Amino acid sequence: MDIRFRPFGETDLPGYRTWFAADEELSRRISYPDDIWFGHVRRPENACWASVDRTNTLIAVLQVDREEGTGYLDIALRPKRRGRGLGTAVLSAFLAGPGHGYEVIEGRISPDNAAALALVRRCGFTLLPDPDDDGFVRAIYTFSKT
Ligand SMILES: CC(C)(COP(=O)(O)OP(=O)(O)OC[C@H]1O[C@@H](n2cnc3c(N)ncnc32)[C@H](O)[C@@H]1OP(=O)(O)O)[C@@H](O)C(=O)NCCC(=O)NCCS
Secondary structure: OOOOEEEOOHHHHHHHHHHHOOHHHHHHHHOOOOOEEEEEEHOOOOOOEEEEEEOOEEEEEEEEEEEEOOOEEEEOOOHHHOOOOOOHHHHHHHHHHHHHHHOEEEEOOOOOHHHHHHHHHHHOOOEEOOOOOOOOEEEEOOOOOO
């Protein structure tokens, strides 16, 4: 599958916002992309990627907040295209591509988010035994130095 990444831009906002109107699961799991959110992801230390397919359709949004070498990842897959392996394809492509800008990628996942837990396991993340202070599962992906 042809998956590309480009910076998420202001023109992506209206379309991305419609995903939240159509899907309660997304609102439960991911920050709504209001103007404050957009200001946050545009800060120099942070990043947000739009993942598009070969027809240039937005298929996923990957927000990565950087703290030193660690990128803290939130991923949202286009609602109607979930559950068919696309999330796995996008995250794998991210780890093989733009993810290399970090030493470690970390996700914080609610213990009841079965899809996200299965996704990170499938993509080679390690799930730490102890949750963070908010009860989220810490999923870590470390790039090999070789
Ligand atoms: C999490 C998310 C990105 C996964 O994308 P996806 O395209 O649905 O995932 P895939 O189809 O590639 O499936 C990945 C794994 O999850 C499993 N899975 C998918 N949907 C599932 C569901 N509803 N319940 C349980 N497992 C599920 C798949 O079986 C697969 O596991 P396997 O590889 O062991 O078979 C997507 O569901 C999403 O955007 N969810 C809402 C936002 C969110 O929760 N983001 C993560 C916040 S940390």
